[in-house]
Amino acid sequence: MAKHERGAVGMRLIHLALLAVLLTAAGSGSRGAVAQEGETAFPPHRVAGNLYYVGSQAQASYLVTTPEGHVLINSCFAETVPLIQASVKKLGFRFADVRVLLTSHAHNDHVAGSALVRRLTGAKVMVMEGDDEIVRTGGKADFQYSSTWEPCPVDRVLRDGDTVKLGGSTLVAHKTPGHTRGCTTWTMEVREGEKRLQAVIIGSPNVNPGYRLVGNTKYPTIAEDFARTFQVLKSLPCDLFLGAHGEYYGLTTKYERLQKEAGNPFIDPKGYWGYVRRKEKAFRGELARQKAE
Ligand SMILES: [Zn+2]
Numbered sequence: 001m002a003k004h005e006r007g008a009v010g011m012r013l014i015h016l017a018l019l020a021v022l023l024t025a026a027g028s029g030s031r032g033a034v035a036q037e038g039e040t041a042f043p044p045h046r047v048a049g050n051l052y053y054v055g056s057q058a059q060a061s062y063l064v065t066t067p068e069g070h071v072l073i074n075s076c077f078a079e080t081v082p083l084i085q086a087s088v089k090k091l092g093f094r095f096a097d098v099r100v101l102l103t104s105h106a107h108n109d110h111v112a113g114s115a116l117v118r119r120l121t122g123a124k125v126m127v128m129e130g131d132d133e134i135v136r137t138g139g140k141a142d143f144q145y146s147s148t149w150e151p152c153p154v155d156r157v158l159r160d161g162d163t164v165k166l167g168g169s170t171l172v173a174h175k176t177p178g179h180t181r182g183c184t185t186w187t188m189e190v191r192e193g194e195k196r197l198q199a200v201i202i203g204s205p206n207v208n209p210g211y212r213l214v215g216n217t218k219y220p221t222i223a224e225d226f227a228r229t230f231q232v233l234k235s236l237p238c239d240l241f242l243g244a245h246g247e248y249y250g251l252t253t254k255y256e257r258l259q260k261e262a263g264n265p266f267i268d269p270k271g272y273w274g275y276v277r278r279k280e281k282a283f284r285g286e287l288a289r290q291k292a293e
Pocket residue numbers: 105107179204
């Protein structure tokens with residue numbers, strides 16, 4: 001038991017150290033460590049119905065295919081875009097048919113490639129209010145980080161609860177702020193044979209290292225926003241548990257299971273609830289720690 005616990009703590013420390021390295025790279029404007037991560041391909045696959053995974057190993061990107069063209073969620077780094085293109089092609093779809101580009105949140109690992117995707121496809125770029133200025137300025141309006149990337153025009157600014165409709169599919173934009181001001185959790189109903197499955201793609205519930213929850217002059221409502229986000233996440237019905245990074249929902253393990261099992265490992269409501277609860281606990285703990293300082 002104790003040995004097992006030490007192992008788990010050790011793994012967590014390694015994970016945190018890795019995360020710190022990645023975040024330092026993202027925050028300093030260096031494209032080194034994070035961009036390398038973004039360049040590692042991951043096998044594209046169908047999640048369920050017309051919803052596909054086309055991201056890299058570290059950066060999640062999703063394709064919703066319709067008879068009227070496709071929706072892409074997350075361009076990731078500019079360096080990731082060729083991998084996404086290759087994944088879309090491998091699945092038998094045309095990248096040029098991407099009509100709409102959506103975003104989990106405006107950090108470089110999700111939106112730095114957006115200007116490139118818009119140029120390559122002519123897709124309409126739609127961004128939640130609060131993140132729109134960050135996309136438009138290529139990172140200059142961020143409250144925490146100084147990294148910048150190619151600015152991208154925003155064709156439509158979304159409000160909480162807005163829908164994006166294309167070819168019979170409807171995606172709903174849930175504003176889940178805190179991680180960024182316009183952080184967005186996307187939901188959609190996916191039809192899998194007779195079944196109707198609720199997909200939830202979490203924007204990010206993470207309080208990054210260095211985030212000030214108390215007395216943050218650049219983002220005074222950050223703590224209230226995070227608290228609201230957890231209320232929203234807890235209110236969403238979820239069958240298919242997905243997120244802005246595969247790591248949120250155990251992509252690698254679930255993809256391996258997908259090869260071996262008859263069922264769909266991405267149907268994981270229990271995993272979703274457990275994840276949201278753990279992240280809320282981490283937020284409450286960090287808030288209490290900062291208040292006590
Ligand atoms: Zn982020």
